[in-house]
Amino acid sequence: xxxxxxxxxxxxxxxxxxxxxxxxxxxxxxxxxxxxxxxxxxxxxxxxxxxxxxxxxxxxxxxxxxxxxxxxxxxxxxxxxxxxxxxxxxxxxxxxxxxxxxxxxxxxxxxxxxxxxxxxxxxxxxxxxxxxxxxxxxxxxxxxxxxxxxxxxxxxxxxxxxxxxxxxxxxxxxxxxxxxxxxxxxxxxxxxxxxxxxxxxxxxxxxxxxxxxxxxxxxxxxxxxxxxxxxxxxxxxxxxxxxxxxxxxxxxxxxxxxxxxxxxxxxxxxxxxxxxxxxxxxxxxxxxxxxxxxxxxxxxxxxxxxxxxxxxxxxxxxxxxxxxxxxxxxxxxxxxxxxxxx
Amino acid sequence: xxxxxxxxxxxxxxxxxxxxxxxxxxxxxxxxxxxxxxxxxxxxxxxxxxxxxxxxxxxxxxxxxxxxxxxxxxxxxxxxxxxxxxxxxxxxxxxxxxxxxxxxxxxxxxxxxxxxxxxxxxxxxxxxxxxxxxxxxxxxxxxxxxxxxxxxxxxxxxxxxxxxxxxxxxxxxxxxxxxxxxxxxxxxxxxxxxxxxxxxxxxxxxxxxxxxxxxxxxxxxxxxxxxxxxxxxxxxxxxxxxxxxxxxxxxxxxxxxxxxxxxxxxxxxxxxxxxxxxxxxxxxxx
Numbered sequence: 001x002x003x004x005x006x007x008x009x010x011x012x013x014x015x016x017x018x019x020x021x022x023x024x025x026x027x028x029x030x031x032x033x034x035x036x037x038x039x040x041x042x043x044x045x046x047x048x049x050x051x052x053x054x055x056x057x058x059x060x061x062x063x064x065x066x067x068x069x070x071x072x073x074x075x076x077x078x079x080x081x082x083x084x085x086x087x088x089x090x091x092x093x094x095x096x097x098x099x100x101x102x103x104x105x106x107x108x109x110x111x112x113x114x115x116x117x118x119x120x121x122x123x124x125x126x127x128x129x130x131x132x133x134x135x136x137x138x139x140x141x142x143x144x145x146x147x148x149x150x151x152x153x154x155x156x157x158x159x160x161x162x163x164x165x166x167x168x169x170x171x172x173x174x175x176x177x178x179x180x181x182x183x184x185x186x187x188x189x190x191x192x193x194x195x196x197x198x199x200x201x202x203x204x205x206x207x208x209x210x211x212x213x214x215x216x217x218x219x220x221x222x223x224x225x226x227x228x229x230x231x232x233x234x235x236x237x238x239x240x241x242x243x244x245x246x247x248x249x250x251x252x253x254x255x256x257x258x259x260x261x262x263x264x265x266x267x268x269x270x271x272x273x274x275x276x277x278x279x280x281x282x283x284x285x286x287x288x289x290x291x292x293x294x295x296x297x298x299x300x301x302x303x304x305x306x307x308x309x310x311x312x313x314x315x316x317x318x319x320x321x322x323x324x325x326x327x328x329x330x331x332x333x334x335x336x337x338x339x340x341x342x
Numbered sequence: 343x344x345x346x347x348x349x350x351x352x353x354x355x356x357x358x359x360x361x362x363x364x365x366x367x368x369x370x371x372x373x374x375x376x377x378x379x380x381x382x383x384x385x386x387x388x389x390x391x392x393x394x395x396x397x398x399x400x401x402x403x404x405x406x407x408x409x410x411x412x413x414x415x416x417x418x419x420x421x422x423x424x425x426x427x428x429x430x431x432x433x434x435x436x437x438x439x440x441x442x443x444x445x446x447x448x449x450x451x452x453x454x455x456x457x458x459x460x461x462x463x464x465x466x467x468x469x470x471x472x473x474x475x476x477x478x479x480x481x482x483x484x485x486x487x488x489x490x491x492x493x494x495x496x497x498x499x500x501x502x503x504x505x506x507x508x509x510x511x512x513x514x515x516x517x518x519x520x521x522x523x524x525x526x527x528x529x530x531x532x533x534x535x536x537x538x539x540x541x542x543x544x545x546x547x548x549x550x551x552x553x554x555x556x557x558x559x560x561x562x563x564x565x566x567x568x569x570x571x572x573x574x575x576x577x578x579x580x581x582x583x584x585x586x587x588x589x590x591x592x593x594x595x596x597x598x599x600x601x602x603x604x605x606x607x608x609x610x611x612x613x614x615x616x617x618x619x620x621x622x623x624x625x626x627x628x
Contacts (some may be wrong), residue, residue, distance in 0.1 A: 131563040244593040247548030289594050290553065300570075328569040329559070332552030333526060337503065 013228075014235050015286050020223035024069040028218050030196065031057050031189035036303060038180045039066055041280040043229065044236045047177025048133050048303065049155040049275060050118070054160055057182045061214050063114045063154050070229055071222040072111035079121035081164065085128035091188065092141040103140050107130055108111055111148055115155040118164040129153070130172045150229065159306045170264060170308060177273045178298075179305035207310070232283065238291040239279035248295055249274050252328070256303060261313035261323045277302055299328055378411025378460045382432050386460070388440070391426045392419050393455055398426070398444040408434040408462070411443045528559055534608045551589050554611070558582040582611075 020041065025036050035051070039062070042049040051059055060076060067074035077088060108129070115129060132138050133197035137149045151288070155176070157168075173179070185193060200212040249271050257265030277296035304320050313323060380386035400411050410431040419425035440458035502537060533550045536542050542550060550580040555576065559565060562579065564572050585607065592602040 012421075031480075058351065080558070240594075240596040242552060242594040243544040244548045247545045251545075251548065251552075290594055291590050291594050293553070296573055297570040325569060328567065329556075332554070332556030333560075335529065336549040336552075 014232050017224045017228045018284055021069045024223045025065050028065045028214050029062050030192045031185045038178055041277050044280040045276040050176040050179040052157045052159045053182030059156050065218055067112045070224050075110040076105040077107055077115040078116045079118050083121045083125050085125055089138050090140050103143050112149055114228045115151045115153055118155040119157050123166050130175050133175055173305045174267055174269055178301040180301050190322045206232045235281050236280045239282050245290050253272055255327050256307050262307050263310035264308035266303055266306045274302045380432055381463050383467050385431050386428055388428045395424050397424050397447045399447045401443050401445050435462050435464035436459050474569050534611045538605045
């Protein structure tokens, strides 16, 4: 009985923490509930996330306010063509006093790393970052350093302007647990954004004045701590996954590999990510078990960047999103491939 | 001096006549003396053969002719005469008159024509045996190139007909054998029966859950709606909502306090006619 009460208390605590974070973010960023949910899923599962969207959708602001809400370190790197791996990872410099090399760590040593426009950097830099994402370790000179925990990369990619960019290969895209496509705000949200922006005002600085930004009005009061985060991460790990849900995941993954329009199907890492993300979503929605709805809601974010359409599908003008939607609609409507094979 | 002049002119005429007569006699004598000779199979030419009368041509060659004659060139030679250049091949040894192988071009009789003798000699020894003429043999009826080509063409055409016919037959048989895929209602009913009797495996239970979602998606015309939104809509529906809730308790929720009566839950889908959903959709569409 005591255990049951403890579990309920823990669930309540987690729910309150999640809601507080959402509320704190909402004070600065209008709308974008879906992105906030995806960021929390990434945070609770330790999976990296790639955000695809045009500039000006408050991505940086969102990550910044999220880090401040949970008292996490935050760094931002603007990826450019002339960026070097040492600019991210760090390097060894000669200390003239001691005449010895000392390690100076780069901005990657943080909890939340915003890799802005990741596809603008050369593959060598992308490779260095993605290796660090996978291993959560960085080697500078002869020294191997562990990255702080939690370590989460939030990379952004502008899907419109492709001139002078280096497309992320499938193997590197697979490293991202989620790939979320940001949409423009609704007209009502847009109205609220404009109103808030007009109310920002100015502040005196030295002998002049500067216009306030959202960053200036952001509250620095954290609503949770790293203990709350760890508790949520543990709670995600305890979320029940039924055998039936596992069968659903296997069926979806299997269908991507046998679909006539898909050349490259989903990797096993995709299946793992689907379960992890579904568990986190269940927690965020106050459940201690996953349901098919979690799978359907997260399928695009988890699967779409892991599959590649074949030439015939592209020639027919099909998109990955349309093919995936059709495939998900076929679940149940057409016989299961697994039972057919059996 | 008129008498002397007359005598001189007469003497001149006599000299010219004597010269011409000498030339004619000498030429004829010389020609008669130089009779053309050739060996069997070798060609020989005779030039400056002057023959009187209209123009001559070579007779049509007949089997067994010992001489093959050709007229190389013909030139007029004074009134009613022609000068010929002749070429001949002797096929059998002997003496021949080339005039025997000529005829008038205008079809008139040959008449009196001086002989053009030639001699064909054999250089082979007299006891040499002549080769026999080959016997005529009959051509075999089968084995000819044309026959084979015709046979191959006929077989090729037959082969094409057989292939086309066989394919059409196979396609027709396939069409006869091919049955329409089972409808969702048809697939749902046996699964429901098994679920009630507790015979479904985990993967089959998962499929049944998705079939029920697909069934309601079809029934509520949500085929084109985003799948993420479909479950939200179904949850709100008065019939589909409780079904999903019970499936959630049955299949996904750990240590659920309330029991789910599977038979009661699946009762509406137990006696579903095979075409029920399709008829319902057709009625809605019309």
